Amino acid sequence: MSQNMNNFINNKKSIKKFESNYHIEGMNCASCVNHVEKSLRKIPGVLEVSVNLASEKAQIQSEKKISSATIKAAVEKAGYKAIPILEEEQKDSLMPPKQKDGKWLIIFSALLSLPLILPMLLLPFSIDFALPVWTQVILASIIQFFIGRKFYISAWKALWTKSAHMDLLVVLGTSSAYGLSLYQIISHPTDVLNGKIHLYFESSAVIITLVLFGKWLEGRAKRKTTSAIRALQELKPEKARVLSNGTEVEVLLSNLKMNDIVIIKPGERIPVDGEIVEGFSQVDESLITGESLAIDKLTGDNVTGGSLNYNGLIKVKINALGAESTLSRIIRLVEQAQMAKAPIQKLVDKVSAIFIPIVLAIAIITFILWGVLSGDWEKAIINSISVMIIACPCALGLATPTSIMVGTGAAAKHGILIKDAEALEIAHAIKTVAFDKTGTITEGKPHLIRIKSIKMPEEELLAISAALQTGSEHPFAKAVLIAAQEKNIPIPKVTNTQAISGRGISATLNNKQYYLGSERLLNEFAVQIDDEYKNIVKKYADMGQSVSWLFEKKETQSILIGFLTFSDTLKEAAKEAIEHLHSLGIKTVMLTGDHLMSAQVIAKEINMDEVYSNLLPEDKVACINKLKNKLTKVAMVGDGINDAPALAAADIGIAMSSGTDAAMQAAGITLMRGNPILVSAAIEISNKTFRKIQQNLFWAFIYNIIGIPLAALGLLNPMLAGAAMAFSSVCVISNSLLLRNWRPRK
Template identity: 55%
Template sequence: QFGLGAKFYRSGFNAVKALSGNMDLLVAIGTSAAYGLSVYQLIMGNDEHLYFESSVIIITLILLGKWLESRAKHQTTQAIEALSALRPDVALVRRDNQEISLPINQVKVDDIVIIKPGERIPVDGVVIEGASSSDESMLTGESFPVNKTVNDVVTGGTINGEGLLIVKTTAIQADSTLSKIIEMVESAQAKKAPIQRIVDRISAIFVPVILLIALVTLLAWGVISHDWQQALLHAVAVLVIACPCALGLATPTAIMVGTGVAARHGILIKDAEALETLHNINMVAFDKTGTLTIGKPELVEMDVMGSETPDQILSLAASLQAGSEHPLAKAILSKAKEYHYAQNITSVAGSGVMATVDNTEYYLGSLRWMKSLNAYFVGMDDKINQLSSKGYTISFLAKQQSEGNVVILALLGFADVIKEEAEKAIQALHQLNVKTVMLTGDNQKAANYVGQQLSLDKVIAEVLPQDKANYIDQLQKGSDINAHNRVAMVGDGINDAPALAAADIGIAMGTGTDVAMHAASITLMRGNLFLIADAIDISRRTYNKIKQNLFWAFFYNLIGIPLAALGFLNPMLAGAAMALSSVSVVTNALLLKRWKIRT
């Protein structure tokens, strides 16, 4: 009673000092009543009515329940423990032309770190020598190794593959990506969801109400039956079966498991409020460039007019663009298998580029330039309309066939290619009854083409960066799709930050800028669009677990307390039921660990 049971007295006493109540206070009062009655009976020589075993069994069962509960709760923090375990203790650093092994807390920014094959990368940094691959699955959920070479970024905590890497340190300790992820997950698990505030208010009056019910039970049974010993046991059963603990555990355990599981799959949720808001989202607004598309132009279509082959056209175009840093030039160079030697390469501002290849003058540039050169062919307008209807940017390759006679050889269509998974990711959102909108600064034709390809519910084009937040506000107030929408905004650039902040939930792609990530409530560590539907799905499942747990906790108390007050449960059964209640709530939350992502 006063050995293993001492913790109940300490906790109960602290609760009284704080002018509050808790489960331990109820257990302390209940078992003390049974124990005190037994001592009284023993002193009076009435050893046929002793209840020491009731007190002992109640304490034993409740302690067993607390142990099972702590074991179960420990599993809810496994995501944090797994992330923390990724931190290496030492790093091999090159200083003064010597390689020395240093504790990780002694490594500084700009230190040169040597990472051998198979080792865990100790710091965030940039590769300055070597080539390898990196297993980033624990941080991003990406199952395939990511190739790393010079100028590529590596993240501390990931595992180096088959090659030796020399890395210049860019961030250490608290500033590292891994530390920020751990901090974000811990913050999300520590903060209370709005629904928890309601539960807290109920819990605050729960213990005084139970004490009142126990007192009424004692008096009613005593007055009616004149058996005050039995009346006391019924009152003890009321005190013991009441379980504010189940109410207190219902929300935080589900949030801890939900955010932990999400983090393991590359979905970082900033706080519990974001998790709760996310489950109500019924519309997702996307930026286009870099979010729905890969973020850089690619040569996607080529219409050859003359006798040249597509490879010859590419080779000629690449020859004119050799050494250029223009995005369209890079798109051509990445496709070409070989170049010709070009002379007299001249860039014509606002028009394109011209050069001499094999004593022939070639031109690569805009329609306006072609018209100024009188380069035209029958049906050219139809070809242009066909490509521009898809939102393509068009360049023309032409050559001077004779003096004053320039002929067009090919039309080159460029587009910011839609991400491979985008269409199915949008379908996944529609399956969750979430409407999809695209907000883009791109022209209406290009935007409409992307919208049609992805079956988006609404396309809003030619939006200035500073106006995106206003459009989010309009979508929230209602539109032709839905009224009173809860809107999530997905973006990756600095220009998306105001819209991310204005939305009910901001979702930043992990491949984007730090500014976007700071403005967002949720960060996707991979640029995979499927994670958006996954984030909404895990939030809904987590919220469902919260509702299930709260229903069970209220139902248990609503049924158990009257049964105990009416004498249908003895104190030992009441203690067992109370322990089971807490364990069942935690166990139900742990079922979230079975959740799987779509990718």
């Protein structure tokens, strides 16, 4: 194994992090997120913290296990409440908690606010109607201090913890309007009763009602952002039918054991990952792989928990349970991606950290300047109230996470698993995509085409080759073993088997040391090849066939015994996948350990731009770095353990789920189907998601850039400011939700 491969695996093993997840109650805006993260980062041992406003969840990674009490104390110190999410509660972990009495409280508040605002609504119709003063006081007080009590509680916590967030602005604004009205009643009772002085109870009441309504709509919209992952979570049946002592017994999934036999009837969800041991059927795996067509499943085939059994009764032997099942791993990947922060979020966090103090400063300046320059201190108060109410940082806090949650969810629905937000953000900037060949562009199921022996009968050469490759997962090894089985050739046992990374394999048989591998391996051992065989091999390579050489290593020299040629089938969508990438302005490159001529045949057929052949794993890494040095973002697509270092070295790695765990671990994106056309689809959903983030941030910033000056100049009524603030977040989330309509192009 190469040094790069060793380093890659050792690094993966050495990194051990403890992860814990918590729901955070009481967050209202991006400033809240900053306060919670800042408090959690102060805990000794904490490595990374990610708090998501959209899901109201915190994900904490630490170098040691941190007690729940410590986490709760840190969050409470910031003015919020933390509730641990246990493993068995993960099903609802991404969903914001349901509001208990939100709807009815809003209706009650609206009914109380209506009489206060009714005179203003009737005025254009020349109906002069005035509500009795003390009726106004009673209605406004109920709204201000009973319905709006949670704003006061939250604002007090903010002051106590020396922080500032949206609720503080709401309390300051509405309390100012309410207080000004009380002041007018006490100082000028006669003028108030005669209607000469206007009261602002309707402003404070309507602002609270609108803010509550906006938050309620925001909560409903946020729950929609998690619809994709909830669809995956709901694929898990609660029970399974197990065959026990010849009888069917229904048991909870938590009580299942490895190797249990589960019976699945037509029309039922398959509850577990396993192998069919009896029966055949068609299975719909669309919600897991994105593949819309039902797949034929026979005895010996694997099935995935969560898929739908169509028309046959099958018996399945369990081979994965709980967190190790495919569906659980998919959900875990999507959760991690939705919790992560995109690099662009760093700008938002910096702005949010200073946003509310700046708004308060602007409100104070507005109050002083209006009072001093105009002498109208009442107008000064109203304008400063408008400034505080219009300046809501909720939209800023929701702009990025909602786009990421919907984008990653839409991608997962179509078989594209995005590991984190960074991968999602980088993918849109990709300008070069490098592909491995076998299993990525081709089916990865090569067939043994011919056996050419020089020193022994062909059957003996095949037997030795099969013996060397027994237990290997390499596609060529499987082809050799299948050919030996079809010819009923006994396979001898070998010893001292050793894989030679990227080049081949060696083993001892009957005290002889045999090697089977690529032309590079042949050259390393200085094996002599007659021109006759070189010409024959060149002819096969020109036809797109791959060659493996068998030779024996002796003390003085290595002797060529013969060679095997293999042919692999292009994936049906390979050419279309390359065309899609070209249409996006993306350059395509092939990186393969195969012979140059056979690689060029494949590349020419699918119109790939460049080919690099005869590559070891470290050579692929060097090629990736060379491409990156051209100041272009590079993606690597692969499926084997030999691709893992290159996947890790690329700006973003894209792994086929049909490949090895090492490849998927190193990749930022995993394709649940081995269809190369999903590569362009992954880049497209990244493009669309990043555009949504940009749009949301634009509208969030422009809203405040325009709204705050208008309010400061006295051109914005406090009630209009409250309405605009209430709906700004809903607009941002609604824009993000448009991503749910995304479909990969056919």
